[in-house]
């Protein structure tokens with residue numbers, strides 16, 4: 001009896017344990033803890049482990065391809081449902097998922113990417129990112145027009161952190177429907193990797209309303225270096241023409257948007273990996289810009305953007321203030337000789353506009369048919385490092401206009417009106433003041449000259465720049481030729497070996513055949529000989 005009760009109790013206990021375990025597991029499946037970043041606390045909220053968070057979009061290989069990214073707490077299969085009617089999202093594309101834990105111990109580990117390709121121009125799309133059965137949104141975006149002949153507004157700024165007061169204004173701007181894209185010129189969150197990745201998560205929470213509605217286009221800054229891994233930048237963003245996560249040797253890209261050929265470059269190649277990627281990027285830039293010059297008749301403006309400036313009149317020891325600035329020495333010739341129109345930069349936490357200049361020499365005191373790229377520094381969107389002050393001394397001749405304290409919490413707007421006129425303004429969130437504005441004008445003659453002198457193949461300027469690069473590094477410049485030669489030699493050796501083996505085999509076969517015939521003849525001789533002996 002005792003043993004029976006005991007067994008019965010034991011069975012009961014086991015059953016209860018199973019029920020408790022199951023209910024606990026169900027709870028864990030239904031909600032997970034998401035840490036809300038706060039400097040002084042560990043505030044949390046409970047969310048479904050599959051809930052899509054940090055939704056943001058960017059252009060794919062062209063403006064009619066949109067890439068959607070989001071993150072989840074757990075590994076859940078993802079997809080995007082989308083369509084042009086908010087109540088009937090008839091199309092579905094499954095996501096590519098990656099696990100991201102490098103420099104991201106506490107952050108969301110599961111990232112999802114979907115490419116919506118071949119969309120209709122000038123059309124509003126509604127979309128819902130889904131992971132398993134959980135969804136967020138609906139969000140929406142509008143594709144640009146198909147041709148290039150239309151005016152476009154862009155938001156452009158650098159150096160935006162999680163404590164910036166600029167974020168609400170940027171979100172309001174982004175949701176106004178006026179802008180075609182949002183360009184963030186490096187330095188995100190301060191830093192995405194901090195607190196094991198939670199700062200990055202919080203930044204994407206903040207920026208989601210804007211970045212899920214208009215393409216959020218980026219370049220890396222020094223705060224993305226992450227022990228030279230660029231881990232958060234490479235995983236959390238997907239940019240045109242690159243694999244995902246972004247490869248270390250392709251954190252640069254270009255895309256035509258309306259009348260502008262935009263080029264994103266990495267100023268960080270000059271400060272990381274012992275400059276290993278400097279020439280690779282430069283080579284790509286020369287070819288890309290040359291191609292863009294050949295296409296000026298369709299896309300007349302070339303705007304490049306990268307984090308650290310070529311010049312600056314702050315005096316806090318940054319590269320741009322050095323006489324032997326690495327970024328300037330690496331890029332000034334390329335931008336000048338390949339006729340870049342505008343260079344947008346950040347890093348300095350202030351605002352500065354330069355006269356068109358080359359090698360420290362001012363070439364014009366206006367922006368009408370500028371003889372050199374127009375350089376703008378807009379790094380005042382809101383870092384955690386406060387303002388970078390200008391020294392009291394008189395500003396250099398090439399510095400046309402600059403603001404430090406007054407520029408804090410400001411951002412740039414670029415209105416590309418047509419093939420000859422671009423309007424730039426720096427806006428403060430304080431009373432929505434315009435701090436600075438200019439018209440950049442290219443006369444029709446100049447645009448026509450650019451287009452009529454364009455010929456297929458590399459221009460003389462591009463050829464000169466590439467030949468300079470060849471002189472510096474023969475192996476790098478001729479790597480394709482060297483690899484082809486090596487490949488050719490390898491193929492030749494392989495073929496000759498194969499021929500030798502085949503010949504040997506054939507010889508062996510012939511020998512065996514001859515040998516197999518030989519004994520019969522000998523045997524018959526023996527028989528004859530034997531007969532002789534008889």
Ligand SMILES: [Fe+2]
Nearest residue numbers: 187221222347
């Ligand atoms: Fe920076």
